[in-house]
Amino acid sequence: MEKLKILQKWEDMAEYAYILLRNIPKSERFTLGAEIRSCIWKGMSLIVKANHARNKRPYLVELDAEIKVLLGLSRIAFKLHIIPIRKYERFSGMLVELGKMTGGWFKFIKG
Numbered sequence: 001m002e003k004l005k006i007l008q009k010w011e012d013m014a015e016y017a018y019i020l021l022r023n024i025p026k027s028e029r030f031t032l033g034a035e036i037r038s039c040i041w042k043g044m045s046l047i048v049k050a051n052h053a054r055n056k057r058p059y060l061v062e063l064d065a066e067i068k069v070l071l072g073l074s075r076i077a078f079k080l081h082i083i084p085i086r087k088y089e090r091f092s093g094m095l096v097e098l099g100k101m102t103g104g105w106f107k108f109i110k111g
Contacts, residue, residue: 028080
């Protein structure tokens with residue numbers, strides 16, 4: 001069975017996020033870092049659940065919200081100088097792409 005493209009992109013983003021989170025200060029590791037990790041795993045779970053659900057809409061709405069939360073958290077991390085601009089740009093670009101894919105999936109199920 002072929003893996004969903006959005007799930008593969010999510011896994012790529014998660015891998016990159018974990019590389020980013022390795023370098024954050026210890027003072028933020030268990031607060032901001034933990035919140036980012038939590039959103040990542042919740043988003044992955046929502047993608048899998050949406051793929052198997054008959055009614056995908058509630059999962060996709062929640063997935064879109066998780067992406068927006070991740071964008072906000074990464075913006076805060078950048079503003080607090082926890083992550084450098086180039087890594088922030090790449091990470092937020094990955095999240096924007098995932099948001100577009102989620103929107104496309106939502107349009108597809110609407111018909």
